[in-house]
Amino acid sequence: MTDVAEPTHARIALSTASVYPESTATAFEIAARLGYDGVEVMVWTDPVSQDIEALRRLSDYHGIPILAVHAPCLLITQRVWSTDPWVKLQRARAAAEKLGASTVVVHPPFRWQRQYARDFVAGIWRMANETDVRFAVENMYPWRYRDREMLAYAPDWDVTKDDYRHFTIDLSHTSTARTDALHMIDRMGDRLGHVHLADGRGSAKDEHLVPGRGTQPCAELLERLAVSGFDGHVVIEVNTRRAMSSAEREADLAEALAFTRRHLASAVEVPRR
Numbered sequence: 001m002t003d004v005a006e007p008t009h010a011r012i013a014l015s016t017a018s019v020y021p022e023s024t025a026t027a028f029e030i031a032a033r034l035g036y037d038g039v040e041v042m043v044w045t046d047p048v049s050q051d052i053e054a055l056r057r058l059s060d061y062h063g064i065p066i067l068a069v070h071a072p073c074l075l076i077t078q079r080v081w082s083t084d085p086w087v088k089l090q091r092a093r094a095a096a097e098k099l100g101a102s103t104v105v106v107h108p109p110f111r112w113q114r115q116y117a118r119d120f121v122a123g124i125w126r127m128a129n130e131t132d133v134r135f136a137v138e139n140m141y142p143w144r145y146r147d148r149e150m151l152a153y154a155p156d157w158d159v160t161k162d163d164y165r166h167f168t169i170d171l172s173h174t175s176t177a178r179t180d181a182l183h184m185i186d187r188m189g190d191r192l193g194h195v196h197l198a199d200g201r202g203s204a205k206d207e208h209l210v211p212g213r214g215t216q217p218c219a220e221l222l223e224r225l226a227v228s229g230f231d232g233h234v235v236i237e238v239n240t241r242r243a244m245s246s247a248e249r250e251a252d253l254a255e256a257l258a259f260t261r262r263h264l265a266s267a268v269e270v271p272r273r
Contacts, residue, residue, distance in 0.1 A: 010230050011037035012260050013067045015196070015237040016049065018253060022246075024048040028058040034254050038067035040105070040235045043092065044077050052095050059099065066099045067233045068194065073107035085109065085116045089127060089135075096133045103134045103194050103233065105168050108153045117154035121162050128165045136194040136232075138168035139184060141177035144204035160184060166193035170237070171216040172208040175200025181217055185224070192230070195221070196237040197260060208239035210252050211259045222263035234260055 014036045016027035024046045031039050039059075041049055048054045059066050071092035072080040081091045092104045106124070109117040128135045140157035143150040155162050157177060167188045173196075174181040185192055199214030200207040211218040225234070236256045243249035 010195075010225060010232060010234050010264065011067060012257060012264070013038040013040045013233050013235045014253065014257075015040045015042055015070070015235050017042040017044070017070070018236055018238050018240060018256075019249065020239075020241060022249070024055075025058055028062045028064050030250060030253060032062040032064050034250065034257055036064070036236075036257060038065040038233070040068040040070055040103075040233070040237070041066055041095075041099075041101075042070045043072040043080060043095075044074065045080060050080060052098050055095075055099060066101045068103040068105055068235065069096045069099070069101050070105040071107075085113060086123065093127065093131055093133055093135075097131065101133070103136050103166075103168075105136055105138055105194060105196075107138050107140060108155065108157065108159060110152055111154045113154075121155065121164070124164060134166045134193050134232075135164075136166040136168040137164045138170055138194075138196070139173050139177070141173050141206070158184075160187040165191065167191050168194040168196060169221075170196035170198065171211075171218055171221065172196070172198035172200045172206055172237070175202055175214060175216050176204065176206050178202055182220060182224075185221065193232045195225070195232065195234045197222075197234055197256070198236070198238050208237060210238050210256050211236075212255075218259070219263045222260060223266045226264050226266055234264065236260065 014031040016024045019027045025048055043049050069092050072088055081088045096104050109120050124135050137159045139159050140153045143152045171181050197211050199209040199211050199216045199218055201214045238256055240249040240252050
């Protein structure tokens, strides 16, 4: 005799980065039209992504909750919300609290941010202790050029080597790092708090393919979440820059949502004792 495990109740969000070069506002519109459960706001150079009141209005108008805020950690966002990385995180936390988001996604520091990198682990713990918002630190990857490899992140691109309360796993990043995604989530254990779902083929470039179009274990990861009691969010963070039209972009995002729903809903039979 067997029992069927209950599927996770994780919600599926669309990263506003997934519609680039379209705007943050367009991401809310697409997420609502396709039936996503919410959005993750990537804070970047789009002024709307930095404006809490504008984001609240978009959320209310489209009936789409903001589930997570991605702090401005990219090279192109070095001057967004201050040049001080700790101020960026404080503002990301304040935005999450005001918008009702449960998670702030943060990258480990670049190596040249020496003081920030030196204090990062202790500082993230300190900030996490001051709020109910999760600071979920995201796995990254070494930078590669031809046969050369540069370790661009500190303390490490493999965030499981350090002690954080919550992690974000990104499967495009595990692909670029050429590391085993399932082993990484095993190391994260119950501290896995957030998922960036995308695919990759092991390129040195961060590909962010639609799930199912690469070699990453996207389906297996989702099926594990389905029976693990995972209580975070699954965020579709894919690259649609090559889409030839808005319709093609939406088709990719609809495909990603359908893939994620299908595998999250996969019931696994568990032997009854």
